[in-house]
Amino acid sequence: MIRLSLLCQCLLAALLLTCLGSLLHGSGIVWAMLHGNQTLPALQLQLLLQLRLPRLLVAICSGMLLSSAGAAIQARFRNPLAEPGLLGIYSGAALAAALALSLGAGILPVSLAGFAGSLLTLWLIRLLASPNGNGSRLILSGVAISALLGSLLTLLITTLPDGALRSITFWLMGSFANAEWPQAWLLLLATPLVWLGLFRQWRLLNALQLGEATAFHLGFDIRRGAWLVVCLASIAAGVVVSSCGMIGFVGLLAPHLTRLLTGSDARRLLLAAPLLGAWLTVSADWLARSLLAPAELPVGVITSLLGAPFFLWLLRREQESPRA
């Protein structure tokens, strides 16, 4: 096992370099500097401050939120397949956003509708599952609600006109292309709050690895603590999905990758996973922007396209290595 501080420093360095690259790529600034041009053209400064910077911040924050929420929710349910959208949060947000779109709303109202939709789904699950600490019932209720909301979404999409259809694709694929300062501020506010809330529960998350009964015996109030974790992870999913759509696989992949490096201790995991997650989303966004430039791919396509095969490889590798 690598020392945690060293690992975090490496991840941070990789993240910073990637951020710098993504920020400056193709902007002509490096070229200008190399030629001794001290003053930046106003247009390029505008590009950096109004488009690239908020987009970068949204990518960083959503990666951090998705990966820490994924790590926490996998620990809470003792299920390696769990991810932040497990309880139907994504479907709820997408449905609400599609509803807002079909009513002709703009980007920001659609984002807000998406967030409201995710909170509404969470409330609905709370109502139906009566969370008495029983995890499997919570998961199953979430799966059922997810299926229900998903079919409602499909129903709605079939009635949408072409223009709105294109916009809803953004929701289903995930993209940072519409990220502007309002979304960036929302995420900058939410990320530290959610992360801190989850990190404070590291002992509970560790204890839950031993089963819910044992966690209770060790002195944890499962009813309250586990519900808090689910709420925070769902809020994280809601904030991300409402500002940049469904970015697949980051919430699943980043915690798994981190676990390879840190082991399954929740404290180490919650420290390293956000850095790795942010690096993943920033890199994916850079690729999405530059692969087919000037055309742009939805970032969710990149994360799933690269994430799914990598995840499969990871599973094979875990199976083959003897547990020594």
Place this chain on the structure above:
Amino acid sequence: MLELEQVSLQRAGKRLLWQVSLQAVPGELCVILGPNGAGKSTLLQVMSGYLRPDSGRVRLGGQDTVGLSAARLASLRAVVEQQATVPSGWRVSELVAAGSYFAAPGQQAAAMAQALALTDTSRLAQRRLDSLSGGEVQRAHLARALCQLLASTQPERYLLLDEATAALDFAIADSQMAQWRQLAQDLHIGVVAVVHDLNLALRHADRVLLLQDGCSIAFGRTADIMQQARLEAIYGIRLAELISPDAGIRAFVPHTTR
């Protein structure tokens, strides 16, 4: 004293426990015996505060468990569950540390070291749980539970063990039970264990509770309670009592005619 007073519990219309009473005291090993489905594990879960009885009282060191917070309960009792979980990637030291999450920071290291030493798991501390044998995993979980009690500042503490010998071969099971009794005396904690093996109980228990269909049949000193006729009635088979005169050891075996 760990005191159960007329405890009854129903689930889904089925009577699981009916007016069971019991007193366990620090320094002693108290064993709950009975056939499968008698309600032994349910009774232990009521003692631990995990299940709330429909009627009757459960007191830990004079405090009624109803209304105590999970953290408070954890300072009064620790539990080794029936199935020892082996979370992937965990080391023994991480498991034992989980017992001291609620301890004052200064006490954690000392409690951990003492728990590892008492259970003879110090040399396993850095090993991964999934590389250990069944008996070693069981000892690691015992260390985890002891660590929880050692880190507590309560004057009276109890260790509850739910069929913790079920997966062990008879030699290890025997030495484990001898160790529980030793721990009860050395640390002055009360140990309550659900056990399946009559002869282990006969050899090591200070007190025995016989349970059948959720009802307490008898409770008291081991020698007084474990009478052949009573055990035959509970288990519904004939028994033969074997006595080894030189070692002074008694044992019961099924007495069936072929």
